[in-house]
Amino acid sequence: MNPLFVGGALGALAMYFLDPREGRRRRARTRDKVVHAGKRLNEAGKVTARDTVHRAYGVLASARKLFAHEEVDDAVLVERVRAELGRTVSHPHAVEAAADRGHVTLSGPVLSEEVRALLRCVRGVPGVKAVSDRLTVYESAEAQHVSALQGGHPRQGARFELLQANWSPAARLSAGAFGAGLVAASLRARPAVCALLGASGSALLARAVTNRSLSSFLGMTDASHGIAVQKTIYVAAPVGEVYAFWTDYQNFPRFMHNVREVRVDGGGSHWVVAGPAGVPVQWDSRIVELEPNALLRWCSSPGSAVKHEGCVRFEGSRAGTRVTVQLRYVPPGGAFGHAVASLFGADPKSEMDADLLRMKSMIETGRPPHDAARPLPRES
Numbered sequence: 001m002n003p004l005f006v007g008g009a010l011g012a013l014a015m016y017f018l019d020p021r022e023g024r025r026r027r028a029r030t031r032d033k034v035v036h037a038g039k040r041l042n043e044a045g046k047v048t049a050r051d052t053v054h055r056a057y058g059v060l061a062s063a064r065k066l067f068a069h070e071e072v073d074d075a076v077l078v079e080r081v082r083a084e085l086g087r088t089v090s091h092p093h094a095v096e097a098a099a100d101r102g103h104v105t106l107s108g109p110v111l112s113e114e115v116r117a118l119l120r121c122v123r124g125v126p127g128v129k130a131v132s133d134r135l136t137v138y139e140s141a142e143a144q145h146v147s148a149l150q151g152g153h154p155r156q157g158a159r160f161e162l163l164q165a166n167w168s169p170a171a172r173l174s175a176g177a178f179g180a181g182l183v184a185a186s187l188r189a190r191p192a193v194c195a196l197l198g199a200s201g202s203a204l205l206a207r208a209v210t211n212r213s214l215s216s217f218l219g220m221t222d223a224s225h226g227i228a229v230q231k232t233i234y235v236a237a238p239v240g241e242v243y244a245f246w247t248d249y250q251n252f253p254r255f256m257h258n259v260r261e262v263r264v265d266g267g268g269s270h271w272v273v274a275g276p277a278g279v280p281v282q283w284d285s286r287i288v289e290l291e292p293n294a295l296l297r298w299c300s301s302p303g304s305a306v307k308h309e310g311c312v313r314f315e316g317s318r319a320g321t322r323v324t325v326q327l328r329y330v331p332p333g334g335a336f337g338h339a340v341a342s343l344f345g346a347d348p349k350s351e352m353d354a355d356l357l358r359m360k361s362m363i364e365t366g367r368p369p370h371d372a373a374r375p376l377p378r379e380s
Contacts, residue, residue, distance in 0.1 A: 048169035055170050065126060072127030074099040080125050088121045089114045090152035095135070097122075102129035109136045109148050114155075165213065172208040179204030226307065226330040233323050233356045237363045239316030242323060243293045245363055246312060254368050255358040258351060268301060281305055306330070325352065 017027050072080075077099040085092035095108045095118070104122060115137055122131050138146055161171045182201025186194045207213070235242050245251055249262040249269055260280065261272040268286040283304035289297035293316070299309040308329035315322040358369040 044169070048173050051169040052173065055168070070127060072102065074101065077102065077104065077125070077127045080127065081122055084121050084125055085118070086155070088118050088155055090154050091149050094148035102127060103132065104128050104130070105132040105134060107134040107136075109138055109146050111149060112137050112139050167208065167211055172211060175204055176208035179206075179208060226328045229325075229327040229329070229352055231325050231352050231356055233360055234320055235323055235360050235363055236320040239293050239314050239321040242321040242363060243296075243314050245359075246296060246314075251362075255362045256351075256355045257358075283308075323356070325356065327352070 017023055017030070019026070078097050081097045081099070081104055082092070085095055085097070089095060089110060091110075095106060095110060098105045098107075104125075106118070106122065110118060115133075115135060118135075119131060119133060122128060138149060161168060162175065167175065179201045182197050183205065184201075186197035186201060189197055249264055252262050253259045258274040259271065260274055261270075263270040265284075268284055270284050271282065273281050273283075283306045284301040285298050285304070285308075286301055287296070287298050289295060289311070293314055295311060295313055297309075297311040300307050306329060308327065310325065310327035310329075312326075313322075313324040315324075362368055
């Protein structure tokens with residue numbers, strides 16, 4: 001590795017952590033994050049070990065069933081079938097199941113595209129000897145006005161572990177170990193194979209560590225599948241006053257630590273925020289829903305550096321106003337960028353709590369916080 005690059009990186013870190021004004025706070029925050037990460041890693045190790053042992057017992061039990069004849073009680077068999085219905089049909093409550101000495105009878109309304117998968121799934125349930133089809137098939141629930149088939153969500157059935165959105169701890173451990181093995185093998189492979197093994201192993205290792213899809217990890221997804229943040233705080237002020245404070249964008253740099261500037265442009269706004277190590281990040285956002293004294297919903301404009309969407313709900317009471325902030329965002333660089341930003345304390349998860357406390361203090365006392373991005377003079 002280039003010594004000049006290493007020296008520059010070490011110098012930048014030294015400037016960041018030894019800054020006379022913010023260095024102490026940054027060092028304390030980083031130390032707390034390292035301690036917290038250690039505790040989470042310890043807990044993750046326990047969960048992974050427990051999940052691996054349980055799955056090993058499950059595999060052993062399944063292997064024993066292949067060589068043993070099992071007589072299943074009809075009540076138990078019905079419960080097994082019902083457990084599988086929720087993975088196969090979009091309206092499991094509409095399907096009725098009955099069992100008689102291993103013979104299962106299915107009845108009730110069902111959509112036509114789900115019949116084949118339903119019958120195949122029930123035939124594969126341990127203890128089922130035969131299946132009788134007495135289902136009433138409908139092409140469309142909306143067109144034929146079948147109340148039992150209204151709403152619901154399509155089911156994909158039982159899927160292989162690594163094809164699911166969320167991997168189990170045992171699957172993450174296995175995939176991570178395999179990915180690390182590929183990376184290690186790439187160091188000794190020929191140049192033609194080295195890049196392929198290294199890229200495949202790194203992608204598999206990143207997927208196992210973050211438990212996020214590669215598109216989310218690289219920031220190639222939309223805001224609805226981004227990182228979620230939620231916070232609720234009570235402000236001792238009327239709901240109208242709190243709502244007016246939030247709808248005046250010029251207030252945000254006065255209580256948010258990293259918001260440098262907000263410019264209102266027609267129906268949208270332009271934001272300048274200090275990112276990791278103080279690097280400025282900019283984006284445009286627009287209001288998509290507005291209910292006076294009740295709701296404020298926004299989203300980022302297409303092409304923005306930070307894809308995000310969120311809403312703020314205001315609920316008034318005798319004691320004041322309950323403010324609930326919900327935010328989903330895709331940081332530059334995806335989950336990797338979020339991890340780097342979190343280390344330096346520049347991500348919404350680590351900043352929202354402090355910013356909302358500053359907002360609460362500013363509204364209740366009328367005094368701007370001293371550590372905001374652009375504080376007002378006290379006499380203002």
